[in-house]
Amino acid sequence: MSILINKDTKVIVQGITGRDGAFHASKMKAYGTNIVGGISPGKGGMEVEGVPVFNTVEDAVKATGANASVIFVPAPFAGDAILEASFAGVGLVVCITEGVPVQDMIKVTPVLKQNNTKLIGANCPGLITVDECLIGILPGMIFKKGNVGLISRSGTLTYEVVNMLTESGLGQTTCVGIGGDSVSGLYFIDLLEMYENDPETKAVVLIGEIGGDAEEQAARFIKEKMTKPVVAFIAGQSAPPGKRMGHAGAIISSGSGTAAEKIKAFNEAGVPVAKEPSEIPGLVKGKLGM
Amino acid sequence: MKIHEYQARILFKKYGIPVPEGFVCHSVDEVKQKVSDDDKLRVIKAQVHVGGRGKAGGVKLANTKAETIEKAEQILGMDIKGLTVDKILVADAVDIEKEFYVGLINDRNSKSVTLMVSAEGGVEIEEVAKVSPEKIIKMPIDPTMGLMDWQARKIALKLFSDPKEVRQAAAILVKLYQLYVDTDASLAEINPLVLTPDKRVLAIDGKMNFDDNALYRQPEILAMREVSDDEKKEIEANAKGLSYIKLDGNIGCMVNGAGLAMATMDMIKLYGGEPANFLDIGGSSNPEKVVEAMNILLSDKNVEAVMINIFGGITRCDDVARGLVVALDKIKTDIPIVIRLSGTNAKEGLEIIRETGLPTVETMSEAAKTAIELSKK
Numbered sequence: 001m002s003i004l005i006n007k008d009t010k011v012i013v014q015g016i017t018g019r020d021g022a023f024h025a026s027k028m029k030a031y032g033t034n035i036v037g038g039i040s041p042g043k044g045g046m047e048v049e050g051v052p053v054f055n056t057v058e059d060a061v062k063a064t065g066a067n068a069s070v071i072f073v074p075a076p077f078a079g080d081a082i083l084e085a086s087f088a089g090v091g092l093v094v095c096i097t098e099g100v101p102v103q104d105m106i107k108v109t110p111v112l113k114q115n116n117t118k119l120i121g122a123n124c125p126g127l128i129t130v131d132e133c134l135i136g137i138l139p140g141m142i143f144k145k146g147n148v149g150l151i152s153r154s155g156t157l158t159y160e161v162v163n164m165l166t167e168s169g170l171g172q173t174t175c176v177g178i179g180g181d182s183v184s185g186l187y188f189i190d191l192l193e194m195y196e197n198d199p200e201t202k203a204v205v206l207i208g209e210i211g212g213d214a215e216e217q218a219a220r221f222i223k224e225k226m227t228k229p230v231v232a233f234i235a236g237q238s239a240p241p242g243k244r245m246g247h248a249g250a251i252i253s254s255g256s257g258t259a260a261e262k263i264k265a266f267n268e269a270g271v272p273v274a275k276e277p278s279e280i281p282g283l284v285k286g287k288l289g290m
Numbered sequence: 291m292k293i294h295e296y297q298a299r300i301l302f303k304k305y306g307i308p309v310p311e312g313f314v315c316h317s318v319d320e321v322k323q324k325v326s327d328d329d330k331l332r333v334i335k336a337q338v339h340v341g342g343r344g345k346a347g348g349v350k351l352a353n354t355k356a357e358t359i360e361k362a363e364q365i366l367g368m369d370i371k372g373l374t375v376d377k378i379l380v381a382d383a384v385d386i387e388k389e390f391y392v393g394l395i396n397d398r399n400s401k402s403v404t405l406m407v408s409a410e411g412g413v414e415i416e417e418v419a420k421v422s423p424e425k426i427i428k429m430p431i432d433p434t435m436g437l438m439d440w441q442a443r444k445i446a447l448k449l450f451s452d453p454k455e456v457r458q459a460a461a462i463l464v465k466l467y468q469l470y471v472d473t474d475a476s477l478a479e480i481n482p483l484v485l486t487p488d489k490r491v492l493a494i495d496g497k498m499n500f501d502d503n504a505l506y507r508q509p510e511i512l513a514m515r516e517v518s519d520d521e522k523k524e525i526e527a528n529a530k531g532l533s534y535i536k537l538d539g540n541i542g543c544m545v546n547g548a549g550l551a552m553a554t555m556d557m558i559k560l561y562g563g564e565p566a567n568f569l570d571i572g573g574s575s576n577p578e579k580v581v582e583a584m585n586i587l588l589s590d591k592n593v594e595a596v597m598i599n600i601f602g603g604i605t606r607c608d609d610v611a612r613g614l615v616v617a618l619d620k621i622k623t624d625i626p627i628v629i630r631l632s633g634t635n636a637k638e639g640l641e642i643i644r645e646t647g648l649p650t651v652e653t654m655s656e657a658a659k660t661a662i663e664l665s666k667k
Contacts, residue, residue: 103396103433107434139634160632276560
C-alpha cells in the first residue's frame with residue numbers, strides 16, 4: 001500500500017519533446033516508473049526515450065489507459081495542459097512547471113472538482129512511492145522503502161530531510177512535494193487524510209513554510225482526525241516580516257502566516273516541531289517508540 | 291509587483307470607478323503650474339510603496355493654492371520608512387459621510403478570487419480583522435461566472451440601504467472585479483470607499499498589486515513598474531534565474547531551492563548569526579549562474595562570511611563544484627567561504643572543492659557554525 005501512486009500507475013508526460021520533459025522522462029523510466037506515453041502537439045507518432053508520442057492527452061489515454069500525467073510545458077501553457085489532462089479523464093495530474101499565473105490556477109480549480117481530478121502543484125518536485133513509481137524531478141536514489149510518509153511545500157529541503165531519514169534507517173512509503181504556490185492542487189490536509197487511511201504509513205513528516213495558513217489547518221486536522229503521529233518542520237523562522245500582500249493578505253489568513261503561529265498550532269495539536277532539519281529523524285523515532 | 295495610488299487611480303478611471311479629481315506631481319514647480327487658483331480643500335499624498343504614510347505625515351490637507359504648495363514642499367523629499375518621497379498626488383478632498391473597505395484577493399483556501407467588504411472602512415482594517423472578524427464580509431467568486439450583478443448587489447446591500455447608493459456600489463464592485471481579472475492582479479483595495487453627503491459613492495484611496503508570474507501578458511501594467519534600489523538587485527537576480535532578497539546580517543548564503551534557503555537562514559540564526567540575504571540559485575548547475583550569484587552576494591558590503599549550501603538532486607554536486615571553482619577564480623574575494631555539498635555526486639564535488647583549499651563540511655549545522663566563526667575573524 002501507499003498513497004496516490006504505485007507500481008500499476010500508468011504515466012504520460014506532457015511536454016515530452018522539450019529539454020526538461022525528455023530528460024526527466026528518461027530519469028523516471030530509469031527509476032522504474034511505468035511511462036506509457038508522451039504528448040507534444042504535432043509530433044504524434046514520434047518516439048522519445050523509447051516512449052510513443054501523441055498529439056493530445058485524449059489520444060494518449062485511449063491508446064495506453066494512462067491514469068496519471070506529469071506536466072513540463074512552459075508556464076504560459078501549463079494551465080491549459082492541466083485542463084486538457086483533466087478533461088481527458090486523467091485521475092492524477094502533477095504539474096512541475098514553475099511560474100504559472102495564479103489566475104490560471106484559479107480557473108482550473110472548478111474543472112478539477114467537476115472532473116474529479118487530483119492535482120499536485122504547480123511549481124512542485126512531484127511525488128514518489130518508493131521502489132514503485134516516481135513522478136516528477138525527485139532524485140530517486142535518496143529514498144528507501146519504509147513506513148514514513150512525507151509531505152512538503154519545498155523541493156531541495158525535502159530531499160535534505162529524506163536523505164536524513166534514509167541515513168538514520170527510516171524508510172518512506174510515499175513522499176509528496178505539494179509545491180509552494182499560493183493557489184495549488186492538493187494541500188496538507190488532503191494528503192494527511194490519505195496517510196491516515198494507508199495501513200503501511202506509520203508516521204508522517206510535514207515540512208511547511210511561512211505564509212498562508214495551510215499549516216494551521218493541518219494542525220487542526222491532526223488534532224481532530226489523525227491517530228498516526230506527525231512531526232513537523234517550518235522553514236522561514238528567521239525571515240523578516242514585510243514580504244506580504246498588504247492588508248488583505250493578513251485578513252484572509254486570519255493571521256499573518258508567521259512561523260511562530262504555525263509552531264504554536266502544531267504544539268497545541270501535539271505535533272513536535274524540529275528546530276533544525278537534523279532533529280526530524282530523532283523526533284520520528286521517538287514517536288514510533290524506536 | 292506594486293503600483294502607486296495615482297497609478298491605481300488611472301486604472302480605476304479606465305474601468306469607470308469614480309475617483310475625486312486629482313493629478314500626480316514630481317516637483318513643487320509642477321504643483322505651482324497644475325493647481326488652479328481657486329480656494330478649495332485639497333489633499334496632498336506621498337506616493338511611496340509603503341503602508342502607514344498617513345501616520346508618518348505623508349498625507350496633508352490644504353485649503354488654498356498657497357497652502358497646497360507649502361504642504362507639497364513639506365512632503366516632497368520626506369523620508370517615510372526609509373523611502374524618499376519623489377512624487378505626490380494632489381486631489382480634491384471630498385466630504386465624507388461614511389467610509390467602507392472593499393478588497394479583492396487571491397484566496398488560497400477557497401482557491402478563488404475573494405471579495406471582502408466592511409462597513410468599518412479607513413486605515414485600521416487589519417485591526418478590525420483581528421478584533422472583530424465578523425465585521426468583514428467575504429465572498430469567493432466563481433472564476434467561470436465572474437462576479438454576477440446579483441452577487442454584487444447582495445454585498446452592496448450589506449453596506450448601503452438606499453437603492454441609488456446600492457446601485458453605485460454594486461457597479462463599482464463589478465468593475466473592480468473586471469479590472470482585477472483583466473490585469474492579473476493579486477490584490478485590489480479601495481480603502482476607503484466613501485459615501486459623500488450628496489450621496490455619491492467614490493473611491494478615495496486605491497491600492498493594487500499584480501502577479502509577477504503574469505506580467506509577461508500584461509505590458510500595460512509592466513510599464514507602470516517603478517523599482518527601488520533594493521528591488522533593482524532583486525529584479526536583476528530574477529532575470530538571471532536567481533531569487534535574491536537582501537537582509538541586514540553579515541553571513542551571505544547561497545542555496546539551491548527556496549525552502550532549503552529559508553532553512554539555511556534559520557540555521558544561521560539558530561547558532562547566533564545573522565543572515566545577509568536569501569539567495570536561491572534554483573535547479574541549474576550552470577557555472578555562469580553561480581558566478582552571477584556570487585557577484586550579487588558579494589556586492590553587499592555587509593557580508594563578512596559566505597555559506598554555500600547545496601543539496602544535489604538533479605543538480606549534481608560535481609557540476610556545482612566546477613561552477614564554484616570557476617566563479618571563485620573570477621571573483622578572487624578575501625571574504626571567507628564555507629561550502630557544504632550533499633546528495634548526488636557529493637563526494638566528487640567535495641573533492642573538486644578541496645583541491646582549491648576552501649573549507650568544506652558535511653552537514654548544514656557545521657556549515658552554519660563554521661560560517662559564523664569565520665565572520666568573527
